[in-house]
Amino acid sequence: MQQMIGKQSIEFTNPPGILSAASVVGKKEGEGPLRDYFDVIYEDPTLGKDSWEEGESELVHQACLKAIEKSGLKKEEIRYVFAGDLLGQLIASTFGLKDLDIPLFGLYGACSTAGEGLALGAMTVAGGYADQVLTVASSHFGSAEKQFRFPLEYGNQRPLSATWTVTGSGAFVLSGKKCEVVIRGITTGTIVDYGIRDSMNMGAAMAPAAAAVIYQNLQDYRIEPGYYDRIITGDLGKVGKGILIKLLNDNGYDIMEQHMDCGIEIYDNQEQDTHSGGSGCGCSAVTLAGLILDKLKSREWNRVLFVPTGALLSTVSFNEGQSVPGIAHGIMIETRGV
């Protein structure tokens, strides 16, 4: 049963389905253009806890519970959880998941974690290693600013190329059962480093990685961009989008018509003053759980290439003057029977 295709892709013989999804977001996301697609909107940024970090863990916890509830399963029926976030040593996931008592694989893919989790979860289900798995990713504006940029109390000014970290968590239950929406295949990204050193311009750092994985997906599957209804990147923002379109154009693919970016969709840039757009693990995760799966279920779209993008820096590597390498993962999400 050969499931490898091309250079770095998988085409599942029995595509695992997305049984249910849940999105839990903060106030700002709840005021944005996608507000009607989210399951739960919390006004309180710490969700009643003492810190941003504990608040983020609570987002993870609530997203998981909601996704499990919507799947109609009991939590004991979930065999593994694949989880990740942006905080050091994955504390948001750890403290958010410790009460669930589900075997855990902790992942770090920066903002591409939602894709990494879905890819590994899909492989686990397709390989017969689990009948149901849960994948979850989260980010929080307060905790991310504190770790990667400046604590909010400092009142730092943000340049126009900076993105706004999404406060939110998206969780997905993948299953071998028949589902409306399935993961047809995946293309796993490589680390792409163009030597960008600006932590306030992540879009430019991640766009080459997104371009590389989209190119490889089209090559491996021998398809044209027109195969997809949408090619949806995670959090390139406006600056990164321009670079992505140009890089793919230079390599013979025009994705102008299909391309969409979760970071651009999630906020109203004019009204909400978010500069280059949304970012963070939560950005692509909640947009997939909300908007994208909704459009697929209603069959407005039938084929989507979901490409969350991550910037693989740490505060140490950055402060020591290293570049910001990017990574992106391609997940082919399709409605059943197309």
Next chain:
Amino acid sequence: MNYIWAFIIGGIICVLSQILMDTTKMLPGRVMVTLVCTGAVLGAIGLYEPLLEFAGGGAAVPLTGFGYNLWKGIKEAVDSDGFIGLFRGGFKMAAVGTSSALIFSYIASWIFQPKMKR
């Protein structure tokens, strides 16, 4: 008139810093360090002292004033204590500013909680 000059000179220092923030890739921390160093250098070549007399708080309150203070403290200590003053003067002169920043932040943290940006 004192107030007006303080406003103008202080304002010019802030505008120059804002230009650095907006047009270069320098992170805020580096802009701040640049200001402190500039103040110390301007003090050493004798330019900051007259500016301070002229603009008062306009030159003392921005970080350049802090840099000038560091330099001045070190100079005075070296003059009176010799070599060892190099290690004492800066801290002595900056002690009030630094400690008050710490103490007032601590007091503020009793009363206020950090909030999300809107």
